[in-house]
Amino acid sequence: MVGTGLPIRVVLAKLGLDGHDRGLKVVARMLRDAGMEVVYLGLRQTTGSILNAVEQEDADVVGISMHNAGHLTLGPRIVSALADAGLDVPVVIGGIVPDVDLAELEAAGVAAVLGPGAPVDEVVSTVRAVAGHDGSD
């Protein structure tokens, strides 16, 4: 993998009004402990606020948690909003996504999907893989 000499920068956000952000915080710590810089947006983010943060923070990856089955509409919406804005940043979706929906998300350009119980190794290697560099020199 290509190194850039910079840590991977990940924007983490939760879309919509529902729930809590405990799971998202766990992911944030996993990524930090793997040497990444996590720009944490927290709850109640919108497509617009996520786009804004991705641009200003010059993020390598955006991770979005969603809980109430909105992934089939919200996932592709974020991907196309980023593409429309000319931001070439991979989107990772975290949450409960039924296997039957995976192909549709992939077709829509979602880079990866992580289930709620994903172990730390999977989370870290997935983010590194989609970032296209491992953050080392």
Place this chain on the structure above:
Amino acid sequence: MGPTETGSGSSAVAELAEASRSGDRRATARLLSLVERGGPQADEVASATHFHVGGAHVVGVTGAPGSGKSTITNSLTTLLAEAGRRPAVLAVDPSSPLTGGAILGDRVRMNGAAEAGVFIRSMATRGHAGGLALAVPGAVRVLDAAGFDPVIIETVGVGQVEVDVTDAADTTVVVVAPGWGDAVQANKAGLLEVADLFVVNKADRPGADDARRDLDLMLDLSTITGRVGGERPSVTMTTATEGDGIAELAEAVVGHLGRLSDGEELAQRRERRRLAEVRAHLGHLLEGAGEEVLATEASKATNPAESPMMVARRLAAGLLG
């Protein structure tokens, strides 16, 4: 590296700098990443932005963890943006010394400002060649040259490194909150000396009046006379979550710049800022040169026929000669 060697690289940086000046926020973000990365490209960014600075009032907001710095910065910049200014925020958070990773969480409290069009950039303390003393002034210069004004730097005010960040600002605001992280803590952390303005935040909490009294007492007892013409730093009470006191704070911040520019103080501070940055670069360059010499002359350096001090002197003389 000479200009011919950097060739296309430097014209790419120059193009980014021009786009950034004309309001392209993605270009600004890229320039900030180059500054964070350090090395020759960061030097090019410095050259490309250097002649376009000076428009921004640079304000440091510092104080104990959780005292409300981000919430205050959110309300303050929202108010200023609504009044027609173009604020930017540089929010600095510590990296993990073990892994180099960081959780940069200040944006959580800045949704309002982001919506009002404030440019917000999070920055981690480690992982930058040359460290914070190089990265922060470089980033401020990028934001200043991009036409942002004011530029607010949020840092946690514990430890020497963070206090040094006040070197990068025209105006330093120290935030204290009742209880843990109050005036006594701020005093111990050496924050009272660097303050131009104080904020007692969380005025809705019990103990806020006590915190203010402690602060007033400490200001009365100390020899601190503020940094403009011996004036005593003002104290503003805020409840940042409600926006209470933020208009007064904005007035105090703007007023401070006005008093700085009335006399020689602003020019003097900016000269000190420049000196501090040159010093940081000089230290970085010398350290790098020292490491290089050590790597190539390791066998001579460990020769027991000379004392370590004598070896160091001889190597240093070689560097400077």
